[in-house]
Structures are given as C-alpha cells and as structure tokens.
Amino acid sequence: MSTVTESRGPADGVTPDTTPPGGKGGRDVLREMDNPHRVRAVKDVVAKVVMWFAFALAMIPLVWILTTVVAKGVHMLGSATWWTGNQRNINSDDFGGGARHAIEGTLEMVGMTTLIAVPIGIMTAVYLVEYGRGGLARAISFMVDILSGIPSIVAGLFIYAVVVTTFGLRQSGFAASLALVLLMIPVIVRSTEEMLKLVPNELREASYALGVPKWVTVVKVVLRTAFSGIITGVLLGVARVMGETAPLLILAPYTKNFQRDLFNGNFPTLPMMINQDRGDLALPAAAERMWGAALTLILLVLLLNVIGRVVAHFNAVKK
C-alpha cells in the first residue's frame, strides 16, 4: 500500500476531480481529498474494501465448515468410549463405541509414510541444493514438479497396479502408506529446498574455511540452520496426507476392529471411517459417528500443526 513514493502528481492521464470538498466522509478522508493526489486515496479505499470483502468471502466456507463439524461432532468427543473404544460389533444403526482404532490406524499409517518419505525427501532436497548441477539435477527437479501434480487417486491406482496386480499381494495398510509417500515426497522436497536455499552462503564458507568437509558442513551447519523450516515442511506434508481418502479407498479397506498390522488384513483409518458411515447418513447413529470422526480428523491435523509451530519456534536459529 506504499504508493507514496511512486509517480507524483496526476501524471497518468487521470483528470483531477475538482468537486469542492466537504459534505461527505470522515475528516481523514476529507483532508486527503484536498490533496491533489486524492485519486490515489480513493483507489486506496477501494482496494481496502475489496481486500476485506475478499477476505470475508474466503473466511465464510472455513467458518461454515468448522461450525458445522464442531456443532454436529463435538458431543461425540465427550462420550466415554470415543477415545478408548472401537466399532467392533457396533452396526450402522447402533450407538456407542469409539474411534480409537481409526485414530491409531491413521497415526500409524501416516507415521509409516513419514518414516519413508522424510529421508527420501530431505536427501533429495540436499542433493538439489548442495550437490546437484546440470542435467540430472534439472531432471530430478522437473520430476518432483510432476510428482506434486499427481492426483491422489492416480497415486493409489499406481500402487494398486504394482502391489496387487503385478505382485499379486493383497490390499493392506502398507500399500496405502506407499501411495501416501508418493504424495508426501514432493511437498517435503519443495519445502526443504526452499529452506536450504535460505541458509546464507557465508555459513557454508566459514565452515569450509575451518577445514570442515562438505558433508559435515551439510549435516551440522546447513541442515541444522534450516531445521525449524524443515520440520514445518514435514508437518505440512503430514497434514497433506492425513485426510487423504482416495488411495485408502483403493488400497486399504476399513475394519471396525483394532488392527495394528500394516501388512495384513484391512486397516482402520479416520477417513475410511467417515466414508463408511457416510453411506448410512440417514441413520442418526451413523451420522453422529461420521461427524465425530470428521472433527477428530480435523483436530488431529490441527494438533500436528501446533506441534510443528512449537518445534519451529524453539529451534529458530538466533541471529
């Protein structure tokens, strides 16, 4: 909004308005109206109004979603068994049970995804920023761009084609994790890359000047400096995949039981729990379970974001 230093005077063909001042607007506006640059002031007000309007417009869906989900789901979170029980032997028109199986399942599946995707993603970014030159680096960078544009259902189908069709294995939680890895890697590579680029070159040079080898410099200086940013990126990636449903529909059928084996059998997750109960939305029991699970999922993502902020805050490098 700092247009003051730019082109002085009504030079850009705008005829100055000669209406005498007074009669409208607040005192501040009036004073500016006296100014030969009042057109600019009007533009400023218009821009402000448009901006606030756009902001309000953008907030509507967010507030709407949150109030709906909270209003319909919050009483489930207070029920005695929600955080401890599962849905075993609870049919779609039965009340009761909990979502512990799905919460644990979601965390486990995303945990496995993180475990695989984070090292690959960070190392790719380190390569791209610290080592990569020429054709290979450009090719990798290009591939990461393509990967980030892949729709989640395509990632799911790809893993289905590899794991189920080619290797003849059954659907499993792990297969879904692999599909999520494909979605998570580009997020982590891109965010880590940006963070590494922000590390001042002087730090690297100072390290080299002390005779420190390059790899030690990368590990102890560059990664250390960018740590908080990297963590933020990782958590963004986690948040990105946590509510992902399409690959789960294809790869990880839901179970209402506690199930911690990622490699065999069906696997409980919150998005699939929502999907299951969505089918019986007309039944009050299923509907409240669905809203409860939706709120739980939102809270889980929120919690991770908060943890990310806290971690980033306490690890910011002091200037």
Added chain:
Amino acid sequence: MSVSRISALAAIALSGALALSACASENNGAQPGAGSTGAGGTSAGAGDCFSGDLKAEGSSAQKNAIDEAIKAYQTACADATIDYQPTGSGAGIKQFIAKQVDFAGSDSSLKTKPKDGVIESDAAKQACGSEAWNLPMVTGPIAIAYNVKGVDKLVLNAEVAAKIFDGKITTWNDPAIAALNKGVTLPSTPIKVFFRSDESGTTENFTKYLKAAAPGAWSYETGKKWTGKGEGKEKSAGVATATKGQDGGITYVELSYAQQNQLPMAQIDTGAGPVELTAESAGKTVATAEQTGTGNDLALKIDYATKEAGAYPIVLVTYEIVCSKYADAETGKKVKAFLKSFASDETQKGLEAKGYAPLPAEVAAKVKTAVDAIS
C-alpha cells in the same frame, strides 16, 4: 547453546514420536479388544471359533444381515475378526476373482454366460482352484419405497411399476395409479425416480421382476446396471436417503433400508390381490424357486411372475460366493466356521427384525449341507 541443543533433542523426540508411536503400539498386545493378534482358544458359546481375520466384500443388500451375523459370531468368538465391505455385488465378485477377499456377497449367482468377455463362474473357479459355490444365505425382499405427502397406502402392479420406473407415468395422480388405488387421494406431485447408480444385484433382481411380470411394459435388458429412467444415487443407503428427502420420490430398495428410513412401501398386486411386503409373504416366493446349480452349488431361479396367493414377488436371494476348496486350508476353516453360524437357525431368526426373511426350511437344510462340505 545448551538450551537450544536440549530443545533440538525435544524436537526430534516429538517429531519422531509420531512415527514411533506406530512401532511402539505394535508390541502392545494388551489393548482391550485387540482380537487379531491373540493366540487361538475357543470361547464358550458358538461351536467353532477361529482366531484371525476374514475378509469379505460385496452386496450392500445383505450388509445389515451380515453385520448382524458378524456381530453374533464375534460376540461368541472374541479372537475372530470379520470385515465386510458393502461395495456392491459387482465389486464383490471382482474382488473375489482378484483374490482380494475370502468370500463375496452377491445378490445374484455367478454368471455362467460371458459378460464383457468374462464368464464369472469360470473366473471364480480359476481364482479358487476349485469349484466356486453360490450359497443362498438371506432372503432380501425388495420394497418399492415411496415418499408422497398424505399417501400412506399405495398399491401397484408390475405394469404400472414398470411404467413409473421407465418415466412413462410422470405424476402421482395418473389414472393408471388411481385405478389401483380407489379411495386414495393422490396429489399431482411429479414422480421422481431414484435408481442405483452403482452395479447392484438389487437392480438386477428388480429389473428381472419387471421383465418377467410386465414383459409388455418393460423393454430393457435386465442387469446390474440400471437402464430405466430417473436419477442415480449410490448404494442402497443413497437411494433410500434421496427418496426420504424428496416429496414425490420413489425407488426400489431392500426392505431393511426402507424400514431404517421409515419409508412407506407399496403393496404389489400380482393378480391375486394386493400383497403387503412381510418376511412371510417374501418367503413364500423363495420357497417356490427352482435350483439351477448342481450339487452344493445352490444358485436359485426365482419365479417373479408368481401368482400364488399371498406371495410377494419382488425378492432377492443374496448369496455368499465361496470356494468349495480353499488353497489355504486355514481360510477354508474360517469361512466354514462363520457361514455355519450365519446359516444357523438362531442367526437366521434374528435377521427378521432387520428386514430380512429367513431362508425357507428346505433351502436352509441344503445350505447347511453345502457349508459343511467347504474345505
């Protein structure tokens, strides 16, 4: 520096906790209800309990029934886990052929004629390495459920139903409907037909009924995909929910869903007077069905054009499609144990409250024999 080092450690611990919680909890078998990992051991109650899990997928028409059966079995057998995905008969059979599930639920028996270049029964046989059997397990009456303000009782016959679902009759006060409903005030609300957009055995059985009982009025092919008019909704719950929310709506849906959603159901005039949909009237139709499978393959052919007094003609028999001999003997034992419980008189009787009709006695006896022969 030391402070920031400590907080770095804390950070790593925090971020790692997410990943590690998974590994940690795997060793923690003492969680209540963690059934899938426990060692064998049969609990009191039902005869055969297995430990471990069983995967099934298919017809949403039998979801409420199999959910009940699973609940009954799992209650008796704490170490057993059975998952049923109600994704539709077509999807269930495909998953069974792709060896993704241990048995499939389907509203129609495996096709013995080629469809899209695949003969289902042959493909299933190949996947099993043995004959695949169709075992009728539940009778699911199909209701013609409607939602018209002020109309609590409605009589339809096959011809009028066919014309409604073909979009030829478009308002509720059409003379053809009025002729069957003397004394009922019908509004001029437009008729809104909802059909199943997914591949469904319910659609197949309903269109079979229309074709058999009103050949003149229903000219389409019968099949899992809807060929008539209307608006598509996903799964049984989808059409039931849509009808409930639309004045003037009508759909075909399993009795259990119509009951759950408290939708009124049309009586069917087969020529022997209007018949209300009850477990008993539906059972009468199934009892007259003819077995088309051989030996323990119990595929049935229903006479939809039945004119027997008191028989409700739109029924579907939902099958469990199983391998006669499983490549993995352990899986065979599990399937056998569960289906034995499913076919038992107690479980079957309990299904009545959920909107299903128990199998007629002679069919039930054959099913029990077949289940015993699974290995």
